[in-house]
Amino acid sequence: MTSIRVEDYEPIVGSQTIEELHLLAERIRGTRVKMVNSTAVGGGVAEILNRLVPLLNNLGISTQWEVIKGGEDFFEVTKKIHNALHGEKISFTQRMKEIFLDENRENLRNTHLDQNIIVIHDPQPIVYIEAKNQTAAKWVWRCHIDISSPNEEVWAFLKGYVEQYDTALFSSPRFSKGLSIPQFLFFPSIDPLSDKNRDLEPKFIDQVLEQFHIPKDKPIVTQISRFDRLKDPIGVIQAYRMVKRHIDCRLVLAGGGASDDPEGELVLNEVITEADGDPNIHILLLPPTSSLEINALQRASTIIIQKSIREGFGLTVSEALWKKKPVIGNAVGGIPAQIIPNFTGSLVYSVEGAAYQIRYLLSHPDIAQKLGECGHEYVKEEFLITQTLRRYLLLFHVLYHPQERIIFV
Amino acid sequence: MIMGGNPFYFYTSSNLVELTGEKADNLEELLVLLKRCSGSAIFHHVFQSYRERHFAIGKYHSDFAQWISTSLDEEVLAERLGALDVRDFTTIRSLRESMIEIIESHLRRHPQSGDRRGKTPFFFSQSISVVIPTPHIAWGLEDFYQLMRRIGVQSIHYHLIEARLRLGIHTNDFSYWIRTSLEKERLAKRIEDIDIYLYSLEKIRDLILQYLEEEKNES
Numbered sequence: 001m002t003s004i005r006v007e008d009y010e011p012i013v014g015s016q017t018i019e020e021l022h023l024l025a026e027r028i029r030g031t032r033v034k035m036v037n038s039t040a041v042g043g044g045v046a047e048i049l050n051r052l053v054p055l056l057n058n059l060g061i062s063t064q065w066e067v068i069k070g071g072e073d074f075f076e077v078t079k080k081i082h083n084a085l086h087g088e089k090i091s092f093t094q095r096m097k098e099i100f101l102d103e104n105r106e107n108l109r110n111t112h113l114d115q116n117i118i119v120i121h122d123p124q125p126i127v128y129i130e131a132k133n134q135t136a137a138k139w140v141w142r143c144h145i146d147i148s149s150p151n152e153e154v155w156a157f158l159k160g161y162v163e164q165y166d167t168a169l170f171s172s173p174r175f176s177k178g179l180s181i182p183q184f185l186f187f188p189s190i191d192p193l194s195d196k197n198r199d200l201e202p203k204f205i206d207q208v209l210e211q212f213h214i215p216k217d218k219p220i221v222t223q224i225s226r227f228d229r230l231k232d233p234i235g236v237i238q239a240y241r242m243v244k245r246h247i248d249c250r251l252v253l254a255g256g257g258a259s260d261d262p263e264g265e266l267v268l269n270e271v272i273t274e275a276d277g278d279p280n281i282h283i284l285l286l287p288p289t290s291s292l293e294i295n296a297l298q299r300a301s302t303i304i305i306q307k308s309i310r311e312g313f314g315l316t317v318s319e320a321l322w323k324k325k326p327v328i329g330n331a332v333g334g335i336p337a338q339i340i341p342n343f344t345g346s347l348v349y350s351v352e353g354a355a356y357q358i359r360y361l362l363s364h365p366d367i368a369q370k371l372g373e374c375g376h377e378y379v380k381e382e383f384l385i386t387q388t389l390r391r392y393l394l395l396f397h398v399l400y401h402p403q404e405r406i407i408f409v
Numbered sequence: 410m411i412m413g414g415n416p417f418y419f420y421t422s423s424n425l426v427e428l429t430g431e432k433a434d435n436l437e438e439l440l441v442l443l444k445r446c447s448g449s450a451i452f453h454h455v456f457q458s459y460r461e462r463h464f465a466i467g468k469y470h471s472d473f474a475q476w477i478s479t480s481l482d483e484e485v486l487a488e489r490l491g492a493l494d495v496r497d498f499t500t501i502r503s504l505r506e507s508m509i510e511i512i513e514s515h516l517r518r519h520p521q522s523g524d525r526r527g528k529t530p531f532f533f534s535q536s537i538s539v540v541i542p543t544p545h546i547a548w549g550l551e552d553f554y555q556l557m558r559r560i561g562v563q564s565i566h567y568h569l570i571e572a573r574l575r576l577g578i579h580t581n582d583f584s585y586w587i588r589t590s591l592e593k594e595r596l597a598k599r600i601e602d603i604d605i606y607l608y609s610l611e612k613i614r615d616l617i618l619q620y621l622e623e624e625k626n627e628s
Contacts, residue, residue: 014561015559016559016560016561016562016563016564017561019543019561020421020423020541020561020563023421023541023543024423024539024541027541170428173428173432173532173534174532176428176429176430176532177430178430179430182427183427183428183430184425184426184427184428185425185426185427185428185534336529390423391425394423394424394425394537394539395425397539398425398537398539404537405447405449405535405536405537405538406537406538406540407537407538407539407540408540409539409540409541
């Protein structure tokens with residue numbers, strides 16, 4: 001982990017925001033926190049924790065990050081649970097439940113839970129709550145995924161665990177469920193200083209395009225996402241083909257894999273088949289260490305698209321907006337929270353809608369530029385890591401003042 | 410917190426948004442929830458969500474008016490709700506009653522609007538505020554001017570907008586202190602008269618600084 005400091009963000013967010021973070025932290029300094037999730041690299045959760053944990057420590061909130069361990073069978077089960085929470089029909093067998101519970105309990109046997117606050121991210125380590133009575137800690141379940149229309153059997157199984165927590169955190173009001181515990185809105189965020197988002201030299205951007213054999217001869221439309229059916233890469237190719245009938249352009253589909261996503265290779269092959277050797281479609285499977293390359297690809301793009309069918313939050317939208325790019329997003333998950341239609345981007349509902357918006361923005365670069373600029377401001381206000389830091393500090397205060405609506409500290 | 414002759418203590422407040430899990434799909438459902446939701450939910454949707462997107466001054470500050478406009482396409486009702494001015498209310502109760510009256514009156518004239526489903530639901534949220542004293546204390550006009558330049562917009566929102574409902578009076582913390590401690594009635598009134606619906610919080614800061622500068626130059 002890097003030794004990043006809160007002050008490093010002052011040139012971006014201003015001294016007043018930094019002062020507020022210190023004021024919030026001062027009164028709970030010494031609090032000990034544990035964060036638990038399922039992967040150290042790949043995916044938005046790991047990226048947030050990579051910065052959030054050192055920043056909390058920098059503010060005097062002693063924070064430890066633990067990654068749940070598991071075999072291939074465990075992550076196959078958790079992937080199925082993840083898809084089921086997105087509404088996919090699955091057969092949730094007794095054997096799957098056993099694998100899920102056994103692996104969680106095995107992890108529990110090898111961990112220390114002597115912190116004041118324990119934050120469990122997503123369903124994978126949710127069973128840790130079984131240890132609640134052995135601790136004095138406040139327990140928080142942070143759900144990063146869209147569970148608005150879940151597979152009911154899987155949700156009923158998980159809900160029994162969720163309601164044992166002291167509170168739950170969701171990325172969008174759309175995701176909140178009828179629960180017996182308090183629920184809070186926690187937008188996820190991007191780090192403006194990370195390799196994925198920091199400013200780059202134009203020369204480096206050109207080098208990356210050369211590295212991936214992407215000529216700059218025509219507009220580039222890009223989707224950055226894991227190769228996952230829920231990201232609808234096939235729909236993106238279909239939209240691109242509709243655009244190509246009118247405007248010549250290139251399509252870049254680039255994404256990494258995550259250690260908890262065994263389906264990635266299967267979907268990648270489907271995408272390659274659909275592209276059918278089109279030399280203007282660039283399919284790039286990137287290793288988890290490709291942050292700078294992803295940054296360069298986003299900056300080199302004329303338009304960024306995020307055509308997900310289901311989405312937790314879709315942080316790639318905020319990443320692109322931060323780079324002042326016009327973004328076209330499907331109106332699912334947290335994407336409508338980031339795209340205010342015709343102000344910070346374009347919201348669409350179909351392949352046809354995506355194709356039309358690509359054509360429109362390619363034909364109106366002045367409007368595309370304005371959308372990108374407003375998007376940048378909006379991300380600065382809502383979706384930077386400093387906002388996540390602020391929300392966690394507020395939450396830690398709130399956990400110790402239950403039932404209070406105005407807390408004077 | 411603020412007494413005559415005392416210095417001005419700057420506070421800041423941040424809010425955590427609590428999801429109530431309740432949503433309205435049409436106007437009738439909105440009305441039902443509006444009648445029974447917490448005062449904190451009204452406060453959040455009318456005053457606090459504005460703070461989070463203050464840089465983007467749009468047509469409506471109130472989430473209710475915004476949703477009625479963009480999701481229900483009931484522009485007349487949205488404009489009437491949007492025209493409610495925080496400066497006319499000193500309690501959430503009176504604000505809630507006014508909103509209910511406007512919606513019920515609209516439904517009497519347009520009963521067909523009641524169960525027409527919106528494009529997206531309205532999700533009810535409420536806020537929990539954490540209020541913190543800052544180290545900034547103004548002992549006079551010059552201090553106040555210098556500190557106004559550096560405090561956060563959250564602090565301006567707390568003292569200028571939230572204060573009306575907290576104090577239950579038709580003023581704000583800044584004007585109250587300037588009037589009672591500095592005895593500068595004209596300056597207090599000018600700050601009270603700032604139209605918070607037309608400007609971003611940063612622009613409001615600029616206006617206050619401008620009035621303070623003019624006051625300093627005159628004294």
